Amino acid sequence: MKxxxxxxxGFIGRALVLALQGKGHSVIAWVRDETRAxxxxxxxxxxxxxxxxxxVLPEALSCCQGVINLAGEPIFGKRWSKNRREAIVESRVSxxxxxxxxxxxxxxxxxxxVSGSAVGFYGDCGSEELDEGSxxxxxxxxxxxxxxxxxxxxxxxxxxxVVCLRTGIVLGxxxxxxxxxxxxxxxxxxxxxxxGRQFVPWIHLEDCIALILSALHDPGLVGPLNVVGPSxxxxxxxxxxLGKVLRRTSVFPAPRIALxxxxxxxxxxxxxxxRCYPRKAEAAGFLFRFQSIESALEDLIVPQGxxxxxxxxxxxxxxxxxxxxRQRPPKYFLRATTIVDAPLPEVFAFFxxxxxxxxxxxxxxxxxxxxMEGSMEAGATIEYRLRVAGFRLGWRSxxxxxxxxxxxxxxxxxxxxxxWWHEHHFEARGRQTILEDRVYYSPPMGLLGRIANxxxxxxxxxxxxxxxxxxxRLRFGNALPENTHETSP
Numbered sequence: 106m107k108x109x110x111x112x113x114x115g116f117i118g119r120a121l122v123l124a125l126q127g128k129g130h131s132v133i134a135w136v137r138d139e140t141r142a143x144x145x146x147x148x149x150x151x152x153x154x155x156x157x158x159x160x161v162l163p164e165a166l167s168c169c170q171g172v173i174n175l176a177g178e179p180i181f182g183k184r185w186s187k188n189r190r191e192a193i194v195e196s197r198v199s200x201x202x203x204x205x206x207x208x209x210x211x212x213x214x215x216x217x218x219v220s221g222s223a224v225g226f227y228g229d230c231g232s233e234e235l236d237e238g239s240x241x242x243x244x245x246x247x248x249x250x251x252x253x254x255x256x257x258x259x260x261x262x263x264x265x266x267v268v269c270l271r272t273g274i275v276l277g278x279x280x281x282x283x284x285x286x287x288x289x290x291x292x293x294x295x296x297x298x299x300x301g302r303q304f305v306p307w308i309h310l311e312d313c314i315a316l317i318l319s320a321l322h323d324p325g326l327v328g329p330l331n332v333v334g335p336s337x338x339x340x341x342x343x344x345x346x347l348g349k350v351l352r353r354t355s356v357f358p359a360p361r362i363a364l365x366x367x368x369x370x371x372x373x374x375x376x377x378x379x380r381c382y383p384r385k386a387e388a389a390g391f392l393f394r395f396q397s398i399e400s401a402l403e404d405l406i407v408p409q410g411x412x413x414x415x416x417x418x419x420x421x422x423x424x425x426x427x428x429x430x431r432q433r434p435p436k437y438f439l440r441a442t443t444i445v446d447a448p449l450p451e452v453f454a455f456f457x458x459x460x461x462x463x464x465x466x467x468x469x470x471x472x473x474x475x476x477m478e479g480s481m482e483a484g485a486t487i488e489y490r491l492r493v494a495g496f497r498l499g500w501r502s503x504x505x506x507x508x509x510x511x512x513x514x515x516x517x518x519x520x521x522x523x524x525w526w527h528e529h530h531f532e533a534r535g536r537q538t539i540l541e542d543r544v545y546y547s548p549p550m551g552l553l554g555r556i557a558n559x560x561x562x563x564x565x566x567x568x569x570x571x572x573x574x575x576x577x578r579l580r581f582g583n584a585l586p587e588n589t590h591e592t593s594p
Contacts, residue, residue: 106130108321109166109215111200112175114145116280116468117272117313121173122146123464123580124314127447133165135176144473147461162207166215171321172208174220174257176200180246184369190245197221198252205260214265219320220257222269224306224333226250229377232304236384237271237329246374254329266327268320273333273381277310278405278572279467287406289357290347296357298364301341303378306333309395309404314579316383319391331383338398340378350402408571411441413563416545423545424506424528429516433524435545437558441570443540446582449533452540453510455580456529457481465576467569471497483507486518493521493565523547523554540577542570 108125112118113134125132126149133151136142142152153165166172178196183189201220208214227235228242241251254269261267276283289295308316313332320326338346348355364372383391395401414420420438423430445452455461459474459481466472469492476488485504490497501519506512510531517525530541548554548562 106170106321107133107168108171108173109133109135109169110173110175111135111204112177112221113150114142115175116277117275117310118175119145119279119464119468120277120310120314120576120579121175121317122150123576124318126150127580127582128318130171133169135162135165143460144463145468147464148458149461159203159207162204163210163212166204166207167211167213169215170217172204172215172218172220173317173321174201174204174218177221180374181368185245194249194252197249198256201253201256202259205256205258208260208265209262214260214262216264217266217268217321218257218260219268219270219317220253222250222254222257222271222329224271224273224331224379224381225374225377226254226271226329227379227381229303229373230379232380235331235379235381237331244373244377245370258328266324268326269329270317270320270332271329271381272313273306273308273331273337273379275310275313276307276401276405277313278568278575279469281310283405284469286347290344290351290353290355293353293355294357295344295348295353295355296359297340297344298359299340299361299376301339301344301358303340303376304337304380305340305343306331306337306379306381307343307398307401308332308334309401311575311579312393312395315394316386316391319386319389323389325389326385330385331381332386333381333383334401335383335387335393335396336398337380337382343398346398346402350399350406408567410443410574411439411567411570413437413439413566420545421543423526423543424512424514427505427516427526429505430524430526430545433547435524435526436547436555437545437563439542439544439546439566439570441542441574443574443577444534445538445540445577445580446536447538448536449510449531449538452538452581453531456513456531459487464580465573466491467572470569481507481513487515493562496521521549523549538581542573 108130110132113122122132133153134142135153137155139152139154178192208218225246226241227239228244228247241247257269258267274282316332320330344355361376416435416438459477463472471492474489483504483506487502490499498521502515503518505516506514512530514528524547526545528543532539548558
C-alpha cells in the first residue's frame with residue numbers, strides 16, 4: 106500500500122513511518138521543510154513539499170491507497186493567545202479540510218482517510234466512563250476536535266472510509282508527555298497535576314501505532330476511534346507509578362493556581378480528565394501489548410538489553426588489530442542486543458544507508474549528516490552533527506571494517522570522545538535477525554571525563570541505545586514472544 110502522511114516528522118509521525126515501512130508500505134510525506142524532513146525520515150520516504158501548493162494534492166492522493174493525517178501545531182508550550190488559538194485551529198481544521206477537498210477531487214481517491222483528533226473531544230468529564238458514543242464537550246479543545254472531525258468527515262464517500270483518531274496521552278521515548286515529565290521526576294521533584302484526581306487516558310506509543318495501522322487496514326473501523334489503553338488511571342496513580350519505576354519520590358504536586366499562572370487558559374487542558382475506554386478497538390479484537398501503566402513505564406524507562414561496564418578482560422576483544430584502539434585505549438564497554446522479526450539481508454540493507462540512522466536516534470540528539478565521502482565500505486568517512494550533554498558538536502566517523510551482512514565498524518575520527526569504536530554485528534536466526542552493538546569508548550579529560558561518564562554520559566548512552574532498540578523493533582517487528590499485536594486483517 107502507498108500511504109500519504111502528514112505530521113510525519115512529529116513524535117508519533119516518525120514512529121508511524123518506521124512501522125509503515127516495516128509492514129512493506131511506501132510512504133509519501135507532506136512536509137514544510139524538505140531538508141529537515143529528509144534528515145529526520147531517511148532516504149526511503151518520498152517527500153512532497155507544502156510549498157508546491159494544494160494543486161498537486163489530488164494527483165498525489167490518486168496514487169495512494171491510504172492517507173494518515175497527524176499534522177497540527179503543539180497544543181502546549183505557549184499561552185493560548187488569540188493568535189495561538191488561530192494557529193492551532195488553522196493547523197488542524199483548515200489543513201484537514203484541504204485534504205478532504207483534495208480527496209474529493211482525486212481521480213482515484215484513497216480507500217481510507219485516517220485523521221487525527223483527541224480525547225479532548227469529550228471535555229472535562231470527571232469520573233464518567235466514556236466511549237466513542239459519548240457527547241462532545243463545550244470547551245475550546247472540545248470544539249476544536251469537533252471541527253477537526255467534521256472537516257475529516259467531508260472526505261467520506263462510498264469510495265473512501267474515514268476514521269477519526271481520538272488520541273489520548275501517548276507515552277513513548279523521544280517526545281510527548283513522558284519526555285516533559287521525566288526531568289522533574291528524575292530528581293525526585295515530580296508529582297501529580299492539580300488535585301491528582303483527574304483521569305489520564307494513556308496509551309503506549311507501540312500500541313498507538315498498532316491501533317493506527319488497524320484503522321488503516323480494518324474496513325470495520327469507521328468514524329471516531331478512541332486511541333487509548335484499556336486502563337485509564339488518575340494523575341495521582343500515574344505520578345506514583347512513574348516515581349516507583351524511577352525509584353524516586355513523586356509527592357510534589359503542581360498546584361492548579363501555579364499552572365494557571367504559567368500557562369493561562371492552556372492549563373485547563375492539563376487539569377481536565379477523561380475516563381476514556383477503547384470500546385471500538387476491543388470490539389474489533391485489537392490486543393494491547395501494554396495493559397497496565399506499570400508495564401508501559403518499565404518498557405519505556407528501564408533500558409533492557411543495554412549494559413555499560415569497564416572495558417577489559419570481561420568484555421569481548423575488538424575486531425581485528427586496531428592501531429586506533431592501541432593509541433586510544435578505551436575505558437568503557439557498551440553492549441546492546443536487539444532481536445527483530447525480519448531476515449538479515451533486509452535489516453543489513455537498512456543499516457547500510459547512513460541517512461536512515463537519524464530514524465534510530467532520539468530527536469533531542471539532533472543527528473544530521475552533512476557530508477559523506479565514498480560508499481558504505483571500509484575507508485568511507487561520514488561527517489554529521491549531534492548534541493552531546495546538551496552541546497551541539499561536530500563528529501567525523503570513519504568506516505574501519507565492513508563485511509556485508511555480518512558486521513561493520515565505525516570509529517570517531519573527530520569528535521567529543523577520546524576514543525569511540527562502534528561495532529555493528531548482524532546474525533541470522535531463521536527469518537529473524539540478532540543485532541548487537543558493541544561500543545568501546547573513553548570520555549575526554551581523564552578524571553573529569555570519568556566523573557562526567559558517571560553523572561550523565563553513561564545515562565545518555567543507555568537512553569540512546571534503548572531508543573534505538575525500540576525504533577528498530579517498530580521498523581522490523583518485535584521478535585520477542587510477548588509481542589501480541591494484531592494490526593492487519
